[in-house]
Amino acid sequence: MRIWVNGELRDAEDARVSVLDHGLTVGDGIFETVKTVDGRPFALTRHLDRLTRSARGLGLPAPDLDEVRRACADVIDANPMALGRLRITYTGGLSPLGSDRGDAGPGLVVALGEAARRPDTTAVITVPWTRNERGALTGLKTTSYAENVVALARAHEHGASEALFANTAGQLCEGTGSNVFVVLDGRLHTPPVASGCLAGITRALAVEWTGAQETELPFDVLERAEEIFLTSTLRDVQAVDRVDGRELTGGVGPVTAKAMRIFDERAGNDLDP
Numbered sequence: 257m258r259i260w261v262n263g264e265l266r267d268a269e270d271a272r273v274s275v276l277d278h279g280l281t282v283g284d285g286i287f288e289t290v291k292t293v294d295g296r297p298f299a300l301t302r303h304l305d306r307l308t309r310s311a312r313g314l315g316l317p318a319p320d321l322d323e324v325r326r327a328c329a330d331v332i333d334a335n336p337m338a339l340g341r342l343r344i345t346y347t348g349g350l351s352p353l354g355s356d357r358g359d360a361g362p363g364l365v366v367a368l369g370e371a372a373r374r375p376d377t378t379a380v381i382t383v384p385w386t387r388n389e390r391g392a393l394t395g396l397k398t399t400s401y402a403e404n405v406v407a408l409a410r411a412h413e414h415g416a417s418e419a420l421f422a423n424t425a426g427q428l429c430e431g432t433g434s435n436v437f438v439v440l441d442g443r444l445h446t447p448p449v450a451s452g453c454l455a456g457i458t459r460a461l462a463v464e465w466t467g468a469q470e471t472e473l474p475f476d477v478l479e480r481a482e483e484i485f486l487t488s489t490l491r492d493v494q495a496v497d498r499v500d501g502r503e504l505t506g507g508v509g510p511v512t513a514k515a516m517r518i519f520d521e522r523a524g525n526d527l528d529p
């Protein structure tokens with residue numbers, strides 16, 4: 257595998273950043289995960305916009321998007337595959353050991369790994385830990401993801417592929433790496449960004465393409481929703497067939513099936529919507 261590290265492509269074993277990089281020592285970094293299909297990135301412009309927003313939120317210099325695009329293209333060309341997970345990581349760079357950031361400038365790493373198409377349905381659990389809708393990092397896609405690591409491990413222990421969080425106000429928020437949609441009385445809803453969820457790119461496209469409403473929802477809506485689905489870069493639209501102990505009858509419900517179909521069609525027609 258060939259990886260872009262700070263200006264050049266390197267073999268994986270020679271692709272290194274400093275052990276004093278602030279991304280490693282304190283999680284001071286941001287990232288994007290972009291789907292690639294047959295060597296072409298999906299929705300790259302939206303991902304780069306969010307990368308810039310995350311950088312601003314963390315007080316990192318704005319990334320040079322021409323360089324990031326070149327890095328992505330070079331990595332994709334060097335690693336041909338059918339379905340890929342393109343990972344852009346942009347960190348605080350060489351820094352002192354504490355929380356103060358150094359002035360060496362940010363680091364950029366772009367890597368590509370093979371991905372498998374997700375199953376159409378999956379199980380999720382709820383977790384007791386909360387998302388903070390009022391934190392300094394709320395809405396930013398930072399590399400400080402250890403809370404997600406813990407929650408996702410809990411999901412796997414319970415035979416699920418995702419864990420869903422409430423926010424501190426007890427409202428439905430998001431998953432460790434996905435947004436959530438619910439069907440109530442036949443209508444599609446998803447929590448607003450003010451709930452503290454990431455402004456997911458798949459979420460935004462699904463809202464645009466299905467007309468889903470952004471609605472504040474209590475966390476226990478998961479106990480009564482007629483249908484539930486997840487959205488993320490690598491899940492696209494994925495139906496939920498079990499939440500904790502509750503089976504959702506019928507696997508992929510009608511509203512979810514329609515959202516999946518619309519998403520596949522629209523995404524297939526435009527690689528950079």
Ligand SMILES: Cc1ncc(COP(=O)(O)O)c(C=O)c1O
Nearest residue numbers: 433434435454456457458488489
């Ligand atoms: C916390 C979190 N929420 C939601 C999402 C979904 O966002 P996207 O559709 O942009 O992949 C992600 C990213 O994968 C995420 O990390």
